[in-house]
Ligand SMILES: Nc1nc2c(ncn2[C@@H]2O[C@H](COP(=O)(O)OP(=O)(O)OP(=O)(O)O)[C@@H](O)[C@H]2O)c(=O)[nH]1
């Protein structure tokens with residue numbers, strides 16, 4: 082079986098969308114680069130099962146793609162080993178472009194075969210790699226048969242830095258997900274594990290790969306091997322690379338790299354980065370990012386452990402709507418010129434958000450921007466007694482200019498309730514700090530802090546549906562809010578998902594379901610997935626996106642009934658689970674559209690002063 | 696429940712400047728919380744109010760990263776004292792004070808006090824290795840006492856035997872001497888166009904500290920607070936002359952007036 086698979090695997094190769102026939106010369110070079118990469122990252126081939134695929138294609142929509150497939154009834158079953166998959170469409174043919182390495186089990190034989198046989202359909206062309214070389218180098222490591230069952234068990238999401246790690250050690254290679262950032266000139270900028278210096282040779286090889294593909298006017302997108310997915314993302318002068326054994330889809334991994342890019346932008350702005358590299362192609366960006374590694378480390382840990390990133394939605398803390406409204410009103414009253422956002426956070430979740438009318442009129446606050454803000458707060462609050470004033474860019478709002486963020490905890494020394502005020506005026510610290518005093522005063526008067534302290538996430542048992550273990554619900558139809566603030570709700574992860582390993586396993590299952598739902602080649606509306614220890618059902622409609630997890634023996638019919646009950650419960654609790662009407666205030670006599678305008682506020686992106694030091 | 700800081704109107708402003716990683720946050724943390732704990736590189740600046748007797752002193756702990764360079768002059772506006780911090784084991788951190796940070800202090804008060812602080816003294820000075828929180832400085836180090844007054848000797852003898860230093864094995868070559876700091880102070884006075892005679896002598900404002908052990912940390916802050924007292928009193932008088940100026944007005948206005956001495 083392994084042998085057969087191996088033969089098949091040899092046939093895998095480079096997928097290039099717009100240069101189908103020029104296979105050999107590029108493949109040679111590419112294969113050499115890949116071998117080198119394999120050498121650097123995974124020098125000990127355990128099994129020579131090297132299905133390696135390189136995919137190049139035109140940039141596709143990096144975000145959650147719209148689901149276009151027709152909703153259909155559950156009508157086909159696809160059984161492989163103990164894993165039963167039931168999808169809306171029979172798993173017939175033309176599934177080739179679907180390069181998900183997250184195929185549940187036995188990806189080897191069956192899927193590899195399908196990939197090869199059918200990859201010339203559609204827009205992709207498979208090119209044979211110089212296979213002999215790849216076999217020698219062995220990019221693949223251990224032949225795992227069931228990634229979904231194994232993935233995550235060795236995960237340790239503890240917040241720690243790995244700068245000092247020995248990059249030649251096995252343990253370094255075995256990290257589930259490596260992330261590297263380098264400049265176009267090949268200078269290392271960031272590595273999740275190990276120092277960038279120690280990794281410069283690895284980065285150099287990646288750079289060789291990237292420049293090879295750039296030279297033929299393509300953007301290299303990803304490289305697949307049996308065990309790893311390597312995804313490349315080029316944004317301006319930065320190249321981001323993810324090497325993952327997490328079995329996530331390329332799309333998901335690319336989305337995560339995009340978060341890393343945005344977090345860098347949030348600290349430096351896109352305009353500054355372009356300008357820096359325009360002036361000096363091989364500038365060492367670590368000079369400016371030094372000290373920010375922990376922020377990026379923290380982001381990657383969150384990306385792995387918090388489904389908000391996967392769903393591109395915000396998770397707010399459930400709160401009686403009367404309390405949420407009163408908090409919003411407190412924020413609404415404490416204003417000063419040029420204040421644009423007032424955000425209240427408890428236990429790292431959103432309580433409420435109030436925004437300036439004119440600034441945000443024509444747009445909405447993107448969840449990604451909120452995620453970046455929350456991560457920044459989490460990573461920079463070691464010394465929590467003070468009031469922080471710092472420039473920050475919201476990349477999706479406007480990648481080229483800064484806001485000034487006032488960050489202060491309202492309940493020292495516990496420091497669980499955090500106030501975040503964003504102003505467009507660099508000099509406004511004292512005025513904004515005064516808003517905080519007003520807010521603090523009002524909260525004392527209304528006893529808000531002790532009410533907030535009682536607020537907590539909910540248990541799935543409150544839904545009252547037996548067999549339902551967990552769910553994630555992202556509505557598109559909560560009146561007035563989706564347009565302004567994409568949210569989702571989800572109960573605590575409880576037994577059997579209480580350990581870190583089990584939590585990660587459930588998240589991996591969700592990631593798998595999500596990748597199927599959002600597959601670019603073959604999106605699905607409904608998936609019923611019987612895994613070994615649980616049964617999952619994912620469902621997307623025009624009104625919501627829902628992921629549910631049931632005990633393993635639940636029947637399809639039971640699950641459907643349960644979901645009907647769940648949806649009814651959510652509807653009933655909607656006011657508590659979501660921020661319904663994000664309130665607004667007006668603080669700008671002459672609307673500061675500037676923050677949106679981009680060009681008009683050039684000065685804002687430079688007057689942080691560091692450019693003068695270059 | 697947090698006590699309302701609304702009542703506390705800062706009388707005077709002190710700013711910590713210096714390259715990243717020299718230990719500014721650690722120093723302030725040691726002073727206010729009496730602890731040395733893991734820090735995360737500061738973003739932007741962090742504002743603290745410290746009660747000093749009947750006075751409220753605002754302290755800005757700024758980020759040393761180049762990324763935040765441009766904010767420095769804003770933090771320094773109207774400062775009564777600036778603590779220029781370097782790392783005694785890192786020569787470059789002293790050079791940065793002159794190259795990168797000194798110009799930021801142009802917005803400080805004209806009578807601003809400048810302190811030069813070499814932190815991480817525990818790495819070079821055996822005296823600084825003993826925790827000051829538990830006991831007083833221990834007496835039984837006569838042989839090292841000499842080295843403290845003449846720091847160059849230490850670098851010639853990196854691991855003095857039988858001292859607490861050799862126990863930890865951490866004594867490094869000292870890269871910045873006290874004299875270097877004193878010389879920098881002289882250049883700062885010249886930069887500011889101040890007479891050395893009429894200014895505070897270097898001995899009063901050049902410190903070596905350790906946030907890790909607490910060595911000299913209280914001395915540093917308390918000496919400075921004493922030194923800015925006249926500034927506080929003057930300001931209080933000004934405020935008494937115009938008693939209608941309330942906190943809010945003061946704060947709101949401070950951002951508008953280019954060279955406000957407020958806050
Ligand atoms: N040995 C020793 N280490 C210290 C001392 N003070 C700080 N450190 C260490 O130096 C590092 C930097 O300390 P911080 O206080 O964060 O430095 P900072 O000046 O605030 O840095 P930025 O916020 O980036 O500007 C930390 O790892 C501290 O543990 C000290 O007195 N002795």
Ligand SMILES: [Mg+2]
Nearest residue numbers: 719720736737
């Ligand atoms: Mg600091």
